[in-house]
Every structure is written in structure tokens, then in C-alpha cells.
Amino acid sequence: MSDHPDVQDEPERYDPLALEPAIARRWHDDRAYSLTPRPSADRDGAGTFYALTMFPYPSGDLHMGHAEIFTIHDALVRHLRMTGKRVLNPIGWDAFGLPAENAARNRGADPKQWTYDNIEEQRSTIIRLGYSFDWDTVLYTCDPAYYRWTQWLFLELFDANLAYRREALVNWDPVDQTVLANEQVVDGRGERSGAIVQRVPRTQWFFRITDYADELLDDLETIDWPERVKNAQRAWIGRSEGAEITFKTADAGPIGEPEEVVVYTTRPDTIFGATYFVFAPEHPIVTARMAGDADYDAFRDEVSRRSEVERVSTMSADRGKRGVRLNFDMINPFTGGSIPAYAADYVLMDYGTGAIMAVPIGDQRDFEFARQEGLEIRPIIRPTGEDGELLDELDPDTMTEAYVGPGVMVNSGDYDGLPWEEAKQRIIDDVSVKGWGAERVNYRLRDWLVSRQRSWGPPIPIIHCATCGEIAVPLEDLPVALPDDLDFQVQGSPLDQHPTWKHDVVCPECGGEDAVRDVDTLDTFVDSSWYFLRYLSPQDDTRAWPKDAANAWLPVDQYTGGVEHAVLHLLYSRFVVKAMRDRGHLAADEPFQALLNQGQVIMDGASMSKSKGNLVVPGEVYDTYGADALRGTMLFASAPEDDIDWADVSPTGMHKWLSRVWRLTLAHIDRETTGSAADGPAVDELRKAVAVAVVGASEDYDARKYNTAIAKLMTLTNAVLDATRDGSGGEVAREALETLLTLLAPICPFITEELWHRLGHEGSVHDVAWPTADTSLLFEDEVEIVVQVNGKVRGRITAPAGASQDDVQAAAAADASVAEYLDGDLVKVVHVPDKLINLVVKA
RNA sequence: GCGGGCGUGGCGGAGUCGGCAGACGCAGGGAACUUAAAAUUCCCCGGGCGAGAGCCCGCGUGGGUUCGAAUCCCACCGCCCGCACCA
Numbered sequence A: 001m002s003d004h005p006d007v008q009d010e011p012e013r014y015d016p017l018a019l020e021p022a023i024a025r026r027w028h029d030d031r032a033y034s035l036t037p038r039p040s041a042d043r044d045g046a047g048t049f050y051a052l053t054m055f056p057y058p059s060g061d062l063h064m065g066h067a068e069i070f071t072i073h074d075a076l077v078r079h080l081r082m083t084g085k086r087v088l089n090p091i092g093w094d095a096f097g098l099p100a101e102n103a104a105r106n107r108g109a110d111p112k113q114w115t116y117d118n119i120e121e122q123r124s125t126i127i128r129l130g131y132s133f134d135w136d137t138v139l140y141t142c143d144p145a146y147y148r149w150t151q152w153l154f155l156e157l158f159d160a161n162l163a164y165r166r167e168a169l170v171n172w173d174p175v176d177q178t179v180l181a182n183e184q185v186v187d188g189r190g191e192r193s194g195a196i197v198q199r200v201p202r203t204q205w206f207f208r209i210t211d212y213a214d215e216l217l218d219d220l221e222t223i224d225w226p227e228r229v230k231n232a233q234r235a236w237i238g239r240s241e242g243a244e245i246t247f248k249t250a251d252a253g254p255i256g257e258p259e260e261v262v263v264y265t266t267r268p269d270t271i272f273g274a275t276y277f278v279f280a281p282e283h284p285i286v287t288a289r290m291a292g293d294a295d296y297d298a299f300r301d302e303v304s305r306r307s308e309v310e311r312v313s314t315m316s317a318d319r320g321k322r323g324v325r326l327n328f329d330m331i332n333p334f335t336g337g338s339i340p341a342y343a344a345d346y347v348l349m350d351y352g353t354g355a356i357m358a359v360p361i362g363d364q365r366d367f368e369f370a371r372q373e374g375l376e377i378r379p380i381i382r383p384t385g386e387d388g389e390l391l392d393e394l395d396p397d398t399m400t401e402a403y404v405g406p407g408v409m410v411n412s413g414d415y416d417g418l419p420w421e422e423a424k425q426r427i428i429d430d431v432s433v434k435g436w437g438a439e440r441v442n443y444r445l446r447d448w449l450v451s452r453q454r455s456w457g458p459p460i461p462i463i464h465c466a467t468c469g470e471i472a473v474p475l476e477d478l479p480v481a482l483p484d485d486l487d488f489q490v491q492g493s494p495l496d497q498h499p500t501w502k503h504d505v506v507c508p509e510c511g512g513e514d515a516v517r518d519v520d521t522l523d524t525f526v527d528s529s530w531y532f533l534r535y536l537s538p539q540d541d542t543r544a545w546p547k548d549a550a551n552a553w554l555p556v557d558q559y560t561g562g563v564e565h566a567v568l569h570l571l572y573s574r575f576v577v578k579a580m581r582d583r584g585h586l587a588a589d590e591p592f593q594a595l596l597n598q599g600q601v602i603m604d605g606a607s608m609s610k611s612k613g614n615l616v617v618p619g620e621v622y623d624t625y626g627a628d629a630l631r632g633t634m635l636f637a638s639a640p641e642d643d644i645d646w647a648d649v650s651p652t653g654m655h656k657w658l659s660r661v662w663r664l665t666l667a668h669i670d671r672e673t674t675g676s677a678a679d680g681p682a683v684d685e686l687r688k689a690v691a692v693a694v695v696g697a698s699e700d701y702d703a704r705k706y707n708t709a710i711a712k713l714m715t716l717t718n719a720v721l722d723a724t725r726d727g728s729g730g731e732v733a734r735e736a737l738e739t740l741l742t743l744l745a746p747i748c749p750f751i752t753e754e755l756w757h758r759l760g761h762e763g764s765v766h767d768v769a770w771p772t773a774d775t776s777l778l779f780e781d782e783v784e785i786v787v788q789v790n791g792k793v794r795g796r797i798t799a800p801a802g803a804s805q806d807d808v809q810a811a812a813a814a815d816a817s818v819a820e821y822l823d824g825d826l827v828k829v830v831h832v833p834d835k836l837i838n839l840v841v842k843a
Numbered sequence B: 001g002c003g004g005g006c007g008u009g010g011c012g013g014a015g016u017c018g019g020c021a022g023a024c025g026c027a028g029g030g031a032a033c034u035u036a037a038a039a040u041u042c043c044c045c046g047g048g049c050g051a052g053a054g055c056c057c058g059c060g061u062g063g064g065u066u067c068g069a070a071u072c073c074c075a076c077c078g079c080c081c082g083c084a085c086c087a
Helices: A016-029 A064-082 A098-107 A111-128 A144-159 A209-222 A227-237 A268-273 A284-289 A294-311 A364-373 A420-434 A547-553 A568-582 A618-622 A627-637 A651-673 A683-702 A706-724 A731-744 A749-758 A805-814
Strands: A048-053 A086-088 A090-093 A134-140 A163-173 A178-180 A198-207 A240-249 A260-265 A276-279 A323-331 A338-344 A355-358 A381-383 A407-409 A437-442 A462-465 A469-472 A515-517 A558-561 A595-597 A601-603 A782-789 A792-800 A825-832 A836-842
Touching: A016 A111, A016 A627, A016 A749, A048 A064, A048 A547, A064 A086, A064 A558, A064 A601, A064 A618, A064 A627, A090 A111, A098 A111, A111 A618, A144 A163, A144 A469, A144 A568, A209 A227, A209 A568, A227 A568, A240 A268, A240 A355, A240 A420, A260 A268, A260 A276, A260 A355, A260 A437, A268 A381, A268 A420, A276 A323, A276 A364, A284 A323, A294 A323, A294 A338, A323 A364, A338 A364, A355 A364, A407 A420, A420 A437, A618 A627, A627 A651, A627 A706, A627 A749, A651 A706, A651 A731, A651 A749, A683 A706, A683 A731, A706 A731, A731 A749, A782 A805, A792 A805, A805 A825, A805 A836
Parallel strands: A048 A086, A048 A558, A090 A134, A276 A338, A558 A595, A782 A836
Antiparallel strands: A163 A178, A163 A198, A240 A260, A240 A323, A240 A437, A276 A355, A323 A338, A381 A407, A462 A469, A462 A515, A782 A792, A825 A836
């Protein structure tokens, strides 16, 4: 090279920094990987593929985690293209959200400018790393051209009664005077102010995701996702089966007659063991009956504050339960007996009905509370063993924990002697007959709270009219755009505090002036719950997406992203697709057919962060070794699902291998140029090595095991080296190198493209068809067979392929190193053709 | 506590349809080339015994099934990730 004029006769060295940026820029500027025009209605499954990667959030430059996702995804996509698929591979930015707003608050930045600056930085890194996205489909969720349709989506749900407003307990930061998103609450404190977050009632917008609870649960069986993600969703949905049963207050109380209180239980069979009754402290009946009791109010306030703070830091078992005896009793409808009523912190207002029948004998929490308060623990079940045999009766005085196993009912009136499962069904039936309740399925899943008192998000397209109520903004008035002159220094919501924005509207229904805009914005998870639909037609300003395109392209064939979205984003997207299906806008039941969760990139065993001083950024890696080495290092380190500890891997090693590929290719070109190209004596081995590599690497690519695919390509590289060591190398060497470059192209797109051109090809290596192997080369005339005696390897023999057991056995027995172990009667012979023979002898 | 996953050389990892454990690489050691270095190329590289051929041990631990187990079954230990007072 030019800075070493004295060594200019040396072969050109591999210098990725000199060749990668220009190629990267060309791919981007030429839109080399855009899929225009789109195949749509003719999509038949075989010819097209929708590959999706979770779009980045633009807070700063790309980090190593992004590089990991995109590298895996890009290898997948480039490989699929070479196998003939037409791949839709879009990119965009999840560009609304709190960091931009916080930057505005803290540093006076303009959130829009801040966001787009970060996007540009990320975009150039993505281009530099050679990720083959379709740059025609770029979208930004903060662009009015996008969020117009996010607002449309909201109105669709509003029209379907799947979006509604009600009062709910939300996270309130008393210092910043604002509601916080759950993700802004860290260990019970506001992330900015450090103040303990309170639960306060506030009117909020919700999406009725619970309407789809059963389908969201059942359809998990139809999608190809990691089991742990499905399990996380199952747990989050939290379906349980039981019954609702009505208890009455023992006295008439404030309304003049006994009040009815419904409880939810999964163990109706244990109702005869309900020896007390517990309300959530905020339960309305309790609030009414304890009104004016200052001690009670203090208890309730402490509980509501305490529960949120301590839930995150303390194990429930260590904490003890807090409760107070209320000033009334309840009647157990089955026994007719009066039982004491309590309010306690271990009963939650927002699950079930906010009240429970407490069965200390059969529920650990009730047991603990009963012990603590000296309440009766009544045995109503006698344990049975595995074969249904009766075991010892329970003794409440000596028990240390509740009994939750199988048994038969005792002390349970007409149900005595029934197995507990049978008693459960009988009691459910009887409850219905007597009008005391009904069978009931319950879910842990809550409706999705989507409103935020923040201003860097899509305004909720609703107008509140004094006479008409909540009125949808007419579609032709969308988008409801954010004003450009928000003041982010105000306390509370900048949108709410804007001098004119919310008032500059009349009611679309009655034309009345006494109307204001909704000042809340939508959760950023709403933006990301449908972006994969917008990718189908990002420039279309007449509709969110064309129905035929949605039907053609959904579900996404492969979705790659982090497991941190196991529940939220992936559950919300599933809900949105199902809701849009029911609105007639698409046909798919699920958004993402297959999901791949890539591992994390960590450093020295810990997640990377600036504060820990262990941060590695993609830039410093590709500025040293190049993008190909960065990509190769990540994929060679381990399987895509596994974490990568950057301290354990070696971009240097990857660079060394790529340099070897470079040298071998240039040496071959030199042979051809000087007319000395001719295959040497090792040509047959090399031919075979090519076939082995094609077959092996193809299998690995199909299984997305890029680490072993690379290992096989290294082996092929070493075979080329061995075959050309003597300076020989002709057509077969060229074929070996071209195959190597083709097989490596999806992983290291730059060096392969460059060398492909240097080998004299006009087009791109990425347009080459995936190679197939001459499998006849894989067939061996002779095979090595392992000889075992009593299961231990004692020798190896060479035999013709397909040799019979008799022939192999004879040859094995004749082998000197084997014969010495054959001292006894041959009792059994196990023969695995062409692989192994095991001679079992008995002394 | 409940649910899920994982334990293989100094390190990342192969092998996981039961059939030669440690592919491929990193780190390390040695050699060639060089005035020297870098780069490159070659050799060695789980532990023990042995001059050597080779033998024994070895995939978290202990059992089991089998001609044969890293792989299948049982129990235990350890680590990681979810969820966590959900009635």
C-alpha cells in the first residue's frame, strides 16, 4: 500500500476500513434491498417471506444489543434471498416516548430534533454495518403521517367499544406532580424525582384486552415461539377457574338490609372451612361502613402506600400480613354461621372481586393470617394418598402450613365423604341452583392502560364536549397534531398546559364551543403494536394499510428481538391484530408466526453500562476490525439465543480468518493472472471439502446455527490452504473459493462482495443462488468402522462401504489390537452399518 | 414459593434422533521465516500412568435403563431467567 512504497510488491492486505464504507453507501443509495414492487395478492407462502426485527428506539447511537439483533436478522434475510425468497425486510424507528421528553425537560432540547438527530446517527450505523433493510419502507412513529393512523387505530377500537375511559389507580409522583408509566417506577420510586410513587385514582383510557384473554391464551398453541415466552404470556394472562359466591353481611348496615358481597374462589369445595372473611382495604362496602374511623383511614392509606413499595423488594413470606377487624360480620351461605370480617393488605382490590372467603386450612395466606390473629382453622378435608387411600386427619393445632393436596371432604355437611374435585363441581352446581353464585373464569390480565400525561406521543383523538361527552375526532381531521411550541419546563403535562391547543376546537357533534381536546397521549406501546402493518404501505395517506396486503403478508414469518418484550409488546400486538381482524381490516389471527429471542451482549459477566465502565459500542469495533469482523464475531460466539460475553470473544480471531480468505483469493487471482493456475494433487480432497461445506453450512443456516456454519467455512478455508500450499490451484480452487464466498456472504457481506468482484463477476455475490453440493462426492468407497468390545473402543478397521455384518465382524476379530480382548464366549454382536461394531463377550 | 432453562478443557463452544467426547476458534507453549519485530506458516495443547505402543480416569453429584449414556429415566446440588399475597 502507498504508505509502504518499499514493500509494494507484497500482496494487498485485507483492509476492511478501506472497502466497507463505499460498498455500504452504494447498497443504501441504490436501494439494493428494497422490495418494490411488492408481491402481494399473489403471495403463496413459498416465494415470499416477511422478516421483521424489533425496530429501535432512538436514544443515542446503536448499542451492541442492536448490532446483535440486526446481525442475526440480516444473516437470516440474506440467506433467504439467496435461496430464492422475496424478502420483505423493513426498518423504522419507535420514535415517541419518554427519553425525548426528559431530554427536553432536563436539557431544554427540542424532542423532535433530539429524536431525529439520534435516528440519523443510528441510520448511518445501520448502513455502515451492511444491514440489508428496505430503505423504501422507513417509518417513524413520531411522524404525523404515521401517528395519524395510530389515532385512527384508537378510534377503531373506540368505535368497537374496545377503548374506554374509567377511573383507575395509577402511579403518581408527588414531587413532579405527574402520573408515571410503570416502566418509570423503579423500586417503588419515581426514576427522576426519587419520590415514593403513590397509587391514586385517576380517570384513564384503557383498551379492553381482557375481552381477548381466552383467545390470547389458546392461540399460543398455534405459534412457533420460545416456550419461555409463551409461558410468560400464560402467566401474565393468568387464567383460573372457580366460582363466584355471594355472602351477606350479618347485620342490616347503612342501607337498611344485609348487603351482598361476592367473592371469587378457585376452591368452592372448601367453603365449609371459611372461618372468616377478608376485604381489600379499599373495598367500597368497607369504606362506607368504616367512614369516619380515623384509625381505619390511616390503616388503609398506609397499606396502599406500603404495598407498592414493599412488593418490589420483599418476599411476601417475610413480610407478615396486616389486617384490622371490621365492625361487622358475614354469613357463610353454606353453614349459615356468622364469621368475622377483616380488611387486610393481602387481598387486592383489583383482582377477583376485592373480597375473599378465608379458608385457613387450605390456603397458605389465610393460614398465616389466622395463626397471627388467633382465628379458627377448621379441617374440612382429610388427605388422601397417591392411590386414594385415607391418610391421617389434619390437626389444626399442630399444622405448620395449609394443606393444599388431594383429599375427601369432612365437616362439610352433605358433601362429607366426596373426593374434593367432585365436591368442587357439586358445590358449583348447587350454588347456581340456589342463586348464590355461578361458575366463573378469572384472569390476572388487566385492561391495558394506554393514556399518558405526557406530550411526546400521539394525542388521543377525542374531544370532550360538555353536552355530548366523549366524541371521536372525525377521520378527516386526523392527525390531531402536536403543537410545535410546547413548553417542557412546566410542571405536569406540557400539552395540558399549552395556552391554546386544547381549547382550539368545537364539538364535532353539536358544534358547541364548550369542548376541549383530550390532553393525554397514547402509550408508546400503542405505536409499536401495529407498525408491522404500516410497513406494508408506509407512504399510503388514504388508509393505515391495504387489506389485501395485510392478508398477503401476515402473519410475519420471522420476528427477531429481545426477550424483554416477552409480555408487553408481544401481547399488545397480538391483541391489536385480533381486534383489527374482528373489525374486518385483516384476516390473520396472529401477528408473528415465529419468534427468535436473541441473547444479550454482556461484558465480564455483567450487562454493559457507561456507569460500570464496561461499555463497548459497535463503532469502536467496526472502526478497528470492520463490520464483517463485528458481524462474524457475534455469530461465531454462540447460538443466536445465547448471551455473548464480549470479554470472551475475539474480533481479532475473526479478522485473522477473513484475512486468510482474502489472501487465498488474491493468491488464486494472481495464479490466473500469471497463467500458472492448475489444480494440484490434492484436488479430490478439495472437491470433497467443498461438498461437505455446502451440505453442512446449508443445514446450519436453515437451523440458524451460524456459529457452526462459520466453523464449517473455516474448515473449508483450511482445506483450500492445504490444497494450494504447494502453489497449485486451478478450476477447483476457484470453485472452492467462490463457494466459500457465497456461503459466507450472508454473514460477512462486504469482503465477500469485494472478492466476488475481484474474481471477475459483474453482479453482486448477494444475488447468487445458494450453492448445491455434488453429493456423489460425499459417498465413500471405504469407511472406518469403530470396533468395540463390551462397549469400549478397542480398535478401528477400514471396510468397504455397506459391508455386511459378517464381513465386518470377521475383520474386527482379526484385528490384532481387538483380538486380545476377546477372551470369552461371544454372546452378542451389535452392528451399526458403516459406523460401528460392538462384540460382547462373557468370560 | 411457583414456572421455565442450563451445567462439557484455561475460555467461547461442537457433539444432544444413545454409537470414536472436546469440531471450529480464543488464550497458552514450541518451531520456521526475519538483523529484529510484525505478519505468515507448521507442531503441541482435558487429567493421570508409561520410554513407547498403549492403559486408566473424565461432560455438576449419586443411582438406574442399555451391548453401549454428555445424550434417556429418577433423586440431589449449583447457576440463570420469568412470575410472585392473583384467593
